[in-house]
Amino acid sequence: MNCETTRNRILLDQSRELSRVGRWLLAGHLARCPECRAYRAGLTGLAGAVRQVRWDESFDAGLAGRVAAGAAVPAPRAKRGRERAPVFLARPALAYGALSVLLALAFVLILRPFQRPPPLARTAPDSALAWDADVDDRLATLDVLVNQDDADWTETSGAAADSGDVDSIARQLLELEGEQI
């Protein structure tokens, strides 16, 4: 560490801005450098002498008094707190309005996660619509077949129709549906 750095460290030490390591390095250098010790002693002497200078010989003696007299008396903190309260209370409508807005906002924000999801768009489930159309087609086909079978049955069996015929038609319908599916 050179003397120039040390002299900056002396200044920083006196202004309480030197780190612990810096102070340790400074002490080490001062122990072996008489010039830097002299520098520090000179600085201390100069600072002391400057602080004895009567700069204020020309100072208007009444000025300090006027500064103090011109200063407002500060109100104690507690008292000021009490003084401020009526200002707020003088506008209750404003306070209640603000409170209502805040509550409404909080209500909306709280309920938002529980809201039902929006209905699915009609365009999204194309497959479902296609499925519906398919079922309609199949039902129509079945209806045609049933009517056809019904006509066949009426012509061939007449009043002699019985539950066995109905069962056979039902099976036929199931087979037809199975074919469609």
Added chain:
Amino acid sequence: MAAEHGILDAQAAAWLDEYRQGRVEALGRVVEQYRRPLFGFILNMTEGREDAEEVFQETWRRALRHADRLDGRRLLSWLFRVAHNLIVDRVRAKKPVESLNSEPRAEEPGRAPLADRLPAPGPTPAGESAGRDLDRRIRQAIDRLPPEQREVFLMRIEGDVPFREIARLQEVSINTALARMQYALKKLREDLKDEYAAWVEE
């Protein structure tokens, strides 16, 4: 150096608390306590006594506007900062193109050296006369410093303002602030050679 300021600041902090409790007379004591260093700084950085008194009053007026937030233990340092800002504002208002980084004050046109602006000392006993002579020599030496060096020196020695803060106020690096202080000390050592030798021997 720091310890002396610490004792003064502790006393000022107590008085400032009293002032906050509503005792205006306590403020008078604080103003009186810091009158010498603060007025000295302002006087050295302004155009004359009247100018300095105006800045002094305005510094306190601004400081007391924030009396609630004032930290009594660092009050002097804070007052120096307020004064610095006021002085810069005045310099800018009067001479917009000039800054603190100008030539030494002795060369400023139409401005008498500080020693000439102060009243001449009257007849005094020998010891006091010697003290006044040293006062005068120190004043003259400080007055000859370039403004930016003078400000760093006075802020540091009289106001106990940290270098980091001085650098911020002067809008320079901390190394520049330290260099200005070193230059100021070098010039003062040369101007006060005899006294300096005695201080070193002590």
